[in-house]
Amino acid sequence: MSTTRLLIERLRQDLISADPLPPPPSLPNIPLAPSRIFPRTPETESLYxxxxxxxTTALLGIGHVGTRYATEVVLQFQAELAVAHAAVDTLLPDDWAEKNGLLPLRSRVTAHREFLLRPDLGRRLDEPSLRRLEAEADKEIDVQPILADGLSAVACMKSGLLLLESFTAACKRRGLRVGTPVCARFARVWLEDEIGQTTRARVAAILLGERPGLxxxxGLSAYLVYEPRVGKTDGDRNMMSNIHARGLPPELAGDRLAVLAKAMIDQRTSGVTLDLSRLSAELGEAASRAPRQPQPRTRLVEVP
Amino acid sequence: MALLEPIPPRILAVQRLYNADPAILRAYGADPARHTSLGLITVDQDDPTYVALDEATKHAPVDVVFAKSFYAGSGHASGPLSGEILGVLAGADPDVVEAGLKALISCLEHDACFYAADHDRKTAVFPHVISSLGDYLSAQAGLEPGTPMAYLVAPPIEATMGFDAAMKAADVRVVKLFTPPTETNFAAAWLTGSLAECEAAAVAFCETVVRVAAGPRSPGR
Structure with missing residues (x-):
């Protein structure tokens, strides 16, 4: 074996170190992956x-594991989605209204599936309900309160009565004549038009379970309309949403709704033409537009 | 980064003629009185094969009776087994031929080879140092067996610049200069001196060939 290989290898190293290749072209600027990681630590957590x-109970600041959610977050998401599904699936028991001293009504819907698929049927009263309403309810009133299941019977049963009571009491405090409280089953928002029209109320207020979110x-929503008539549109209505313990508490919402109803009667209109600018003085602190102080929030579902 | 990486020679065919016809023996330069067996080899690099044939004579009592490069090199071979050179070892019996072939192949596989003189492997350089000449090359060079020799090969212009650099860099003298065109159109030089001087000459030669290949039209140093 000659020394040639060794000699040339040494020369090769010398030449390479004396004359290195030009540096490779720089890589395109690829943005870094988000730096937040799970579990959260003070160093990795975003202050915002x-x-x-x-x-909020929204999924904020949940971090990530690689490109995925953490297992705990996924479980929480699935649990909350299940709660929403269950709320939609729940039916208001047939005798619930009577047990709670409300006049039971129902829309033209006959089955839960039909309720979900046919909003138009949920906006009209069926014949027996209409007759009973004509026979038993107070007429020529200022406010017709209506409790309804809407898309969440759970909400209706949970805080519906509380909201109805606080709303009725607040209206009476303001000297309004409140009609017979009714409870509508398989109800859509526009059902208030026919009910209010039948009782000849000046304002109809329907308090119903809103479409569940995560x-x-x-959650309850309230929709108010002045001079309810079949054929009123959404532009004629004022509404308030997220009435639940973690949103707008029902006790506070009743007051606000009564102020709204009073304003409709005073201004003889509702919806987009209603002037809300003068309401804040009457509402006091409840109308404050300042950001709300942080409150400790509890999730509806806790995953161990 | 292929600069100065070895370009290993490919052995294309190895054949034995253990009891060759005397006419064949004579035709290929062997002596039927002393030789009975031939070992034949074709390779795609000629100069490493000359060195390897010489190496074989140091390991076995064989004679290199025939070794010729083919015109225009292995890029224009007459067949897939032709390569660039046919080398023939002759011996008194099959065993010595076998021992000679073994040393020859070992040298081709592990020692003598061309190197890439640029990053693209387009230029080849052969800056080989033989520390001790065998019977074959010493006879060809007219030197004593055992003398060190630098066996330098490169394409014509690179080689010419390299030879001059080698002569100036080391205390060596020219044994033979093969000016182009040779059979393969390379240029070659055999330089001799002490082993250290031969090595210095080979390194200077190789460095110059790399420099010329990298800047064919740039002024020299």
Missing amino acids: AREARHH GTGD
Whole structure:
């Protein structure tokens, strides 16, 4: 074996170190992956996400594991989605209204599936209900309160009565004549038109379970309309949403709704033409537009 | 980064003629009185094969009776087994031929080879140092067996620049200069001196060939 290989290898190293190749072309600027990781630590947590988390039950500042959610977050999501599904599936028991001293009504819907698929049927009263309403309810009133199941019977049963009571009491405090409280089954928002028209109310207010979102199967919405008539549109209505313990508490919502009803009667209109600018003085603190102080929030579902 | 990486020679065919016809023996330069057996080899690099044939004579009592490069090199071979050179070892019996072939092949596989003189492997350089000449090359060079020799090969212009650099860099003298065109159109030089001087000459030669290949039209140093 000659020394040639060794000699040439040495020369090769010398030449390469004396004259290195030009550096490779620089790579395109690829943005880095988000730096937040799970589990959260003070170093990795976004300050914004941490503050925002105190104000909402939404999935904020949940971090990530690689490109995926953490297992705990996925379980929480699935649990909350299940709550929403369950709320939609729940039916208001037939005798619930009577047990709670409300006049039971129902729409033209006959089955739950039909209720989901035929909104138009949920907006009209069936014949027996209409006759009973004509016979038993007070007429020529200022406010007709209506409790309804809407898309979440759970919400209706949970805080519906509380909202109805606080709304009725607040209206009476303001000297309004409140009609017979009724409870409508398989009801859509526009059912208030026919009920209010029948009782000849000046304002109809329907309080019904709203379409459940993640972890909010118990939210109520309230829709108010002046001079309810079949054929009124959504532009004629004023509404308030997220009435539940973690949103707008029912006790507070009753007051606000009564102020709204009074304003409709005073201004003889509702919906987009209603002037809300003068309401804040009457509402006091309840109308404050300042950001709400953070409140400790509890999730509807806790995953161990 | 292929600069100065070895380009291993490919052995295309190895054949034995253990009891060759005397006419064949004579035709290929062997002596029927002393030789009975031939070992034949074709390779795609000629100069490493000359060195390897010489190496074989140091390991076995064989004679290199025939070794000729083919015109225009292995890029224009007459067949897939032709390569660039046919080498023939002759011996008194099959065993010595076998021992000679073994040393020859070992040298081709592990020692003598061309190197890439640029990053693209387009230029080849052969800056080989034989520390101790065998019977074959010493006879060809007219030197004593055992003398060190630098066996330098490169394409014509690179080689010419390299030879001059080698002569100036080391205390060596020219044994033979094969100016182009040779059979394969390379240029070659055999330089001799002490082993250390031969090595210095080979390194200087190789460095110059790399420099010329990298800057064919740039002024020299």
